[in-house]
Amino acid sequence: MLFILRNFLTKFAALNVVVIVLATWQVVPTQAGDDEDITIVPVVSLLLSDPFSVTGGSVIEGDSDTTILNFTFKLDTYIDNASIDYTTQDGTATGGDDYETDSGKVTFSTGSLSVNVPITINGDFDPEANETFSLILSNPVNLKLSVTNVTGTILDDDGSLNDTGITWGGMYPSGNTSCPKGVVPSEQDCSHGTNQFDFTQAGSCVKDNVTGLMWEVKTDDGGLHDKNHTYTWYNTDSATNGGTAGSPDSGGNTCHDYEAGDPGKWCNTQAYVKRVNTARLCGESDWRMPTHKELLGIVSYDTKKPAIDTDYFPNTAPDLPEDEWKWRYW
DSSP states (O other), X not given: OEEEEEEEEEEETTTTEEEEEEEEEEEEEEETTEEEEEEOOOOOOEEEEOOEEEEOEEEEOOSSSEEEEEEEEXXXXXXXXXXXXXXXXXXXXXXXXXXXXXXXXXXXXXXXXXEEEEEEEEOOOOOOOOEEEEEEEEEEESOOOSOSEEEEEEEOOOOSOOOOOOOEEEOTTSOEEEOOTTOXXXXXXXXXXXXSOOEEEETTEEEETTTOOEEEOOBSSSSTTBTTOOOBOBOOOTTTSTTOOBOSOOSSOOSTTOOTTOGGGSSBHHHHHHXXXXXXXXXXXXXXXXOHHHHXXXXXXXXXXXXXXXXXXTTSOTTSOTTTXXXXXX
């Protein structure tokens, strides 16, 4: 009986995977003294993969403030003295305008498996396409690179703009006048826009054909979407909560089907969003709270209390203090 031990080392460069195969063959003669007919049996094989990765991801741009997009460097297992250099590079996003340029070195401290590189994103009000930029990786120490370019995406949240709904213009020194599009006073809003919104009724919801957003329409039936129900602000996602999670339960029975012992039925915005998505309002399951700017997009400035088109949003509470409805509306 004869045993042979052989080691094979193969690297697939495109996958950056090192495959080490330890194979033991047992050579067994089929008959005593016969070394021509043999049986070969592989015994052990072992696969080792590169434990290093970098991810970029995306972040909503925001308006005039700044947000952070994190590039995450990860090790599956700790490697002593591992480090790598990085520098930002423009794609469709421009450094110094859309984001703040940066460069440096990522070093994994003792026992560390993950390091974030935060890149500052500058908000604006300009409707534009989503934009990208990259981290260029170089000079790896005790690491193997499968990629040298990692992309981050800045998600635009400005979109197309609605009209204001204003159909009249101020006539100095006194009075107002109606002004169809193209008629004086030429520099006022009413002579430039369409002076109307473009909504479509979609079941129990309304679609804004300008921005593409779908809106919930409040009801007056005491159910989940009733106009009289109120909710505390609560959002545990640090990427979208503005730095404040809010309060999960005010302790009050202010919304539909409230149960004190069930956090999923508390009267807060996060629980409400989840319930609406579970119910698939208008066949959709990606409902969320609107941004302040999105909500301002359906404000009709030619009326008030409520400052909205009540033909499409008939159950908006009319007796709230001016503008307060905007903070309570879905």
